[in-house]
Amino acid sequence: MSLSPAFAYRRKAINHSMQSPATSPPLISCRKVTKTYVMGTQKVHALKGVDLTFQRGEMTSIMGPSGSGKSTLMNLIGALDVPTSGDLEINGKNLAKLKSNDLADLRNETIGFIFQQFNLLGRSSALTNVKLPLRYSRNPLKDIDARAAECLEMVGLGDRMDHRPMQLSGGQQQRVAIARALAGSPSILLADEPTGALDTKTSEDIMDLLTGLSDQGITVIIVTHEHEVAEYATRRIHFRDGEIERDERATT
Amino acid sequence: MKFGVALKSALEALRANPMRSFLTMLGIMIGVASVMAMMAISEGAARQVDAQISSLGANNLTVRPGADRRGGRSSGAGGRTPFTDSDVEDLRSEPYALAVSARINGSGTVVAGETNWSTSIYGVNTDYFISQAWNAQEGRLFEDREVSSGQAVAVIGVTISDTLFEGSSALGQKIRVNNVPVTVIGVLDKKGQSNFGSDRDDVVIVPITTARNRILGGNATTRNYVSDISVSVTPGYDMALAQDELEERLRVIRKIRPGKDDDFRVFNIADFIRARSSTQATFGILLAFTAAVSLIVGGVGVMNIMLVSVTERTREIGLRMAIGARKQDILGQFLFEALGLCLIGGIIGSGLGVGAAELASKLGDFPVNISPTIALVSIGASVLIGLFFGFFPARRAAQLNPIEALRHD
Numbered sequence: 001m002s003l004s005p006a007f008a009y010r011r012k013a014i015n016h017s018m019q020s021p022a023t024s025p026p027l028i029s030c031r032k033v034t035k036t037y038v039m040g041t042q043k044v045h046a047l048k049g050v051d052l053t054f055q056r057g058e059m060t061s062i063m064g065p066s067g068s069g070k071s072t073l074m075n076l077i078g079a080l081d082v083p084t085s086g087d088l089e090i091n092g093k094n095l096a097k098l099k100s101n102d103l104a105d106l107r108n109e110t111i112g113f114i115f116q117q118f119n120l121l122g123r124s125s126a127l128t129n130v131k132l133p134l135r136y137s138r139n140p141l142k143d144i145d146a147r148a149a150e151c152l153e154m155v156g157l158g159d160r161m162d163h164r165p166m167q168l169s170g171g172q173q174q175r176v177a178i179a180r181a182l183a184g185s186p187s188i189l190l191a192d193e194p195t196g197a198l199d200t201k202t203s204e205d206i207m208d209l210l211t212g213l214s215d216q217g218i219t220v221i222i223v224t225h226e227h228e229v230a231e232y233a234t235r236r237i238h239f240r241d242g243e244i245e246r247d248e249r250a251t252t
Numbered sequence: 253m254k255f256g257v258a259l260k261s262a263l264e265a266l267r268a269n270p271m272r273s274f275l276t277m278l279g280i281m282i283g284v285a286s287v288m289a290m291m292a293i294s295e296g297a298a299r300q301v302d303a304q305i306s307s308l309g310a311n312n313l314t315v316r317p318g319a320d321r322r323g324g325r326s327s328g329a330g331g332r333t334p335f336t337d338s339d340v341e342d343l344r345s346e347p348y349a350l351a352v353s354a355r356i357n358g359s360g361t362v363v364a365g366e367t368n369w370s371t372s373i374y375g376v377n378t379d380y381f382i383s384q385a386w387n388a389q390e391g392r393l394f395e396d397r398e399v400s401s402g403q404a405v406a407v408i409g410v411t412i413s414d415t416l417f418e419g420s421s422a423l424g425q426k427i428r429v430n431n432v433p434v435t436v437i438g439v440l441d442k443k444g445q446s447n448f449g450s451d452r453d454d455v456v457i458v459p460i461t462t463a464r465n466r467i468l469g470g471n472a473t474t475r476n477y478v479s480d481i482s483v484s485v486t487p488g489y490d491m492a493l494a495q496d497e498l499e500e501r502l503r504v505i506r507k508i509r510p511g512k513d514d515d516f517r518v519f520n521i522a523d524f525i526r527a528r529s530s531t532q533a534t535f536g537i538l539l540a541f542t543a544a545v546s547l548i549v550g551g552v553g554v555m556n557i558m559l560v561s562v563t564e565r566t567r568e569i570g571l572r573m574a575i576g577a578r579k580q581d582i583l584g585q586f587l588f589e590a591l592g593l594c595l596i597g598g599i600i601g602s603g604l605g606v607g608a609a610e611l612a613s614k615l616g617d618f619p620v621n622i623s624p625t626i627a628l629v630s631i632g633a634s635v636l637i638g639l640f641f642g643f644f645p646a647r648r649a650a651q652l653n654p655i656e657a658l659r660h661d
């Protein structure tokens with residue numbers, strides 16, 4: 001399996017395409033975001049007041065020990081959950097003001113999720129899996145088959161469209177999942193440990209793919225345990241105990 | 253809700269697990285089949301009752317001498333004053349009387365050539381044929397002048413015609429009825445079984461005068477006596493009112509003093525049959541109820557499987573939500589899945605129901621009536637069951653928290 005040339009990027013430690021963060025309004029902004037889980041009498045403060053903004057086209061990695069709140073933050077940005085306090089804005093829209101259906105539409109149009117366990121529908125073909133978000137779209141494309149096929153080609157799986165997840169390797173399954181996340185042309189890709197279930201070589205391929213997407217202007221946020229993976233990102237955030245420990249941009 | 257997506261997802265799920273889908277449908281199939289069979293059977297029975305009532309002829313009130321039995325006591329069985337021809341003539345002037353038929357009945361032997369046969373013998377006036385709505389399928393009925401002159405003519409039932417003449421025409425044949433030679437002038441329409449199980453076509457009917465004087469000779473029958481009178485009520489006239497007026501008139505005719513009990517009975521055989529059929533109807537409702545219970549049990553089965561399905565596919569639901577499915581989309585998907593199970597089960601089940609009803613009809617020798625309405629009602633019921641029992645699991649799916657759903661294993 002080889003990548004299409006456009007995405008044959010290699011690991012890079014430098015930022016060459018950063019827009020100046022100060023000038024354009026942030027795509028994502030978190031202000032004093034907290035999240036507290038209540039379990040019986042016990043309270044877990046998963047996020048303790050996080051202030052963060054993400055620019056368009058930025059590629060960010062989030063690292064930190066297990067339980068430090070990384071997934072919680074991803075779920076909040078992905079409009080799958082609501083913060084206990086603080087504000088979350090995407091594209092200038094305050095998520096707290098959106099109704100359930102609007103949140104669903106936001107996830108459909110603006111956000112693409114990539115999971116560690118791929119979360120593909122096992123009984124459906126790669127193509128059907130990629131079509132799924134397009135089917136739920138409120139502004140449906142005329143030819144969703146064509147769009148899904150295009151996305152599968154983008155991730156280098158043009159010849160595996162009729163394969164079911166079982167008939168694909170882990171890396172290929174994650175590519176299908178990326179194609180699915182891309183199908184609705186989102187501006188944000190949220191990947192929570194996307195390489196957690198993959199070997200090193202496959203992880204590199206996946207990261208090359210995500211880097212290429214970020215270069216195309218998609219905002220990519222990747223949660224990872226692996227330094228090699230984190231190094232693909234131009235911005236690296238470290239979490240500890242629900243707080244930002246470090247937030248640094250790679251420089252030339 | 254995106255209708256097409258929900259439908260498509262539901263069908264994909266049904267196809268993904270064909271054995272489970274089939275077993276789940278089985279409950280609905282059996283339920284719908286039994287509802288359908290029960291409805292077909294009770295509808296058939298109702299039609300049969302209607303047919304019996306209309307075969308009795310139009311709204312007849314039958315009059316018999318003898319008091320009503322009350323509390324097990326018969327008030328003077330010996331003191332039955334029979335009705336007579338003059339009573340019949342008297343009743344003709346009643347405003348509601350379309351026809352007043354008179355009949356005496358007895359039994360005897362009919363002989364044609366070598367064949368002899370025991371049968372019922374009726375002596376009747378011509379109104380009898382009107383009140384019974386009975387016509388000749390071959391030849392003709394006798395006329396008033398033949399009654400008044402006591403002609404030796406007879407019309408015979410199909411059973412007699414078939415037995416004595418075996419296919420050759422009975423018309424014009426001489427038969428001996430209780431040794432009296434009479435000429436067959438007509439063969440009656442087939443009436444089939446009576447409400448009490450006897451063969452109504454096993455009968456020889458002669459003019460009442462002929463019967464009295466020659467065929468059913470005996471003390472009682474030789475005079476002007478009539479065994480029973482049947483008054484056909486003009487269509488549109490209220491039957492209950494007619495019955496009251498008839499009873500009133502009879503009390504006058506029979507000189508019953510006020511306060512004394514009637515020494516006659518007036519009854520409406522149609523009411524009699526309806527009363528009997530209402531017992532059947534109650535039984536039918538019970539059966540239908542049982543069938544409906546089995547349909548509901550099928551629905552509970554669907555709900556059970558849908559709940560299992562929601563649990564099994566929790567991650568899938570979470571994923572669908574994460575990629576933009578609205579709550580209603582999820583609700584619709586699972587509702588359609590339940591509906592699909594019930595609708596397909598319902599359609600197959602109604603096919604089975606038709607088969608079951610036909611089979612029951614053959615084995616049990618009773619009529620069934622399978623109408624498109626019944627099929628639609630059965631399938632409609634299964635769809636309602638699907639909606640009802642599918643809603644709870646579907647709502648459970650739609651209410652799932654996407655994060656917890658995604659974390660489910």
Ligand SMILES: Nc1ncnc2c1ncn2[C@@H]1O[C@H](COP(=O)(O)OP(=O)(O)O)[C@@H](O)[C@H]1O
Pocket residue numbers: 037038039044045046064065066067068069070071072073
């Ligand atoms: N649904 C939940 N209910 C209760 N506690 C939770 C829930 N989700 C996460 N937590 C807790 O919140 C903290 C942060 O979790 P998470 O964001 O998943 O961490 P990470 O992804 O960095 O490993 C952990 O202590 C975790 O146990």
Ligand SMILES: [Mg+2]
Pocket residue numbers: 070071072192
């Ligand atoms: Mg995590």
